[in-house]
Amino acid sequence: MANSETPLLDELEKGKWPSFVKDLKQAAGKNPMARDLIHQLELSYKDRIGHWKHGGIVGVKGYGSGVIGRYSDRPDLFPNVQAFHTMRVNHPTGWFYKTDTLRKLCDIWDKHGSGLTNMHGSTGDAILLGTTTDHLQSCYDDLSNAGFDLGGSGSALRTPSACVGPARCEWACIDSLDLCYNLTMTYQDQMHRPMFPYKFKIKISACANDCVAAIARSDLSVIGTWKDDIQVDQKEVLAYASSINIQKEVCDLCPTRCMEWNGKELKIYDEDCTRCMHCINLMPKALRPGKERGASILVGGKAPIVRGALLSWVIVPFIKLEPPYDELKNLIERIQDWWDENAKSRERLGELIQRLGMRVFLKAVDLPAVPQMVKAPRTNPYVFFWPEDLKKEVK
Amino acid sequence: MAARTDIGPPNYKTMLPPVIERNYGDWLYHEILKPGVLMHVSKSGETLYSVRAGSPRLISTDHIREICDIAEKYCDGYLRFTSRHNIEFLLDDKDRVEPLIAELKDRGYPVGGTGHSISNIVHTQGWVHCHTPATDASGPVKALMDEIYDHFVEAKLPAHVRIALACCLNMCGAVHCSDIAILGIHRTVPKTDNSRVPNVCEIPSTVASCPTGAIRGDMKNKTVTVNEEKCMYCGNCYTVCPAMPIADPDNDGISIWVGGKVSNARSAPMFSKLAIPFLPNNPPRWPEVVNAVKNIIEVYASHARKHERVGEWIERVGWERFFSLTGIPFTDQHIDDFDLATETFRTSAQFKWR
């Protein structure tokens, strides 16, 4: 070939970081859909706009989610991506794979689709990028027979995800993987048949480092924590003194200034500790979360659309989480029922709570108000009282 | 065979390497042996090595098979992906760690992304596969990672720096709590094609698609009108009505946000705040965006104290100094005018002038 047909994308094959263009070309070598995709992308690079549109609803039998319809707006130029739908495949919790499983996924996708994937999409699913409408059902059948299932999309429970937790992390205060898998299996119907006002996301981090960004990205965030005292191994603290400056790096950066170091011993005033994880992160051999472990439950986190981004708010500062997780599931169902009953179309849980008030939400889901829910009590005097709290007028 | 439904994902327990099965929940501590290599030690004395390698996220089945080949050769076929699109090879045989790294380097996989480094950039679909992007995702990410590659394979920053990119306000990547967020923005209202709307769009669902109620039905002409004052350029209407394209090559582009975090370590989680309202789309290498992000990283690296995240550094030195140190111009776009805007206005007589 004298002149490359994709000069702009070719530029991105250069450089040290692994190139997605190399992968596009690899797939294009075997697959006409991938070939048209790369040419359409080159056109986007030239035009500086996208060339996809949404289309009619597509899916597989029995499911209302898991497939995202996508169509080229230039089928005249790129007929092989005229329809180029995405399938979301629910990842194994924690994104652990054995290679035989991954190979099965690859074989199925080579048979039915473009051979291109995202490992993984933002919600956590393995994304199979691009196939035609008539391949959706047969691809699904093969996936299902190989032990895979689709994730959530649309106004449904989205695929829950969790940090690596006790599988590898010494800081895990809950079994994030077991909880995530358990909720995923319990709520298959909510994931696959969209019946909610809008999307609902659940993310689980087993400690306050929040590796899956639960607080920012989920309507219901579960974040592991503990209640009693940090476990200290003074011998190991002393050992760290040779590699880090304990006073400066640990004590001085403790947000509550609740640690004292005299060169030999570390004293923690646990009543002041907010369990931020900083000291434990720095000295994992010496400090460990306490023994009374559980999680905090927060709700409402979301990206900006519609009324602005929200970080999740604390609704239960501490809850023990052990299988079968009935207390949590019961709470989730109370929350979803209230949301379902009261939300307008496309209103996320956080926005509904903003509109109707935390007070109304707490009462509806039967949770007590506790100081851990606020940064500070209100400053305005527009205080509402429940009618039943007022003395009846006596005539 | 007829497909079953609702079987759920493969059980993760069947995917765990035996060393993890044996030591599940029993990990005592870990060390970062060098960038990209974690050693976890269990109560039992067993060790698990995780070797972290970068990936472009958009990968072909052949690429996945190559990853499988490597995992089979060194890790008995066990691996995982991270929430930031990295690949982690999991093994318990220390002697295989160096040969694994050598092979990864040979094949062009960067090894790193641990500790005080810049890990992979969480990102979205962009022009590759979405219908409302204001920019591409994989392209700017590749261009930027090429330039900050050393920060992935080394760990020399004051703290880790999490970068994320989303190609429109829908923010599939929920980038709004990142140390540095790269966000595609449209700046013009959708261009309603009145001749096509009657044929390709259903008016009630188009009206209903707008989150801010900016779209009104025009029943007489069987089309819709957009109230420019209310539109915030999200592109949701284009999703249901292909006759309302929003893409605009000259006015679409990228905004840069800084100082967010999700971890609770030291400071509470916080949102990213606007640093640069607009940079043009300039494919294939987005030089304006790459240079702007590099500048922020460099200024941060030379001014922040050890363990200080970008947002913690800015809060200490003050926003006025963030703008003076980085040389980024402050504009009226930086001042919020949405709900709760006044919470961000300064209500003190406390300033920094140097």
Ligand code: SF4
């Ligand atoms: S969130 Fe905490 S427990 Fe989970 S992987 Fe991250 S540091 Fe470990």
Ligand code: SF4
């Ligand atoms: S966890 Fe945080 S608040 Fe508690 S002692 Fe450690 S650094 Fe201080």
Ligand code: SF4
């Ligand atoms: S951020 Fe917007 S444009 Fe990008 S993939 Fe998500 S919805 Fe599409």
Ligand code: SF4
């Ligand atoms: S772009 Fe968004 S805000 Fe503007 S009219 Fe369309 S749906 Fe409404």
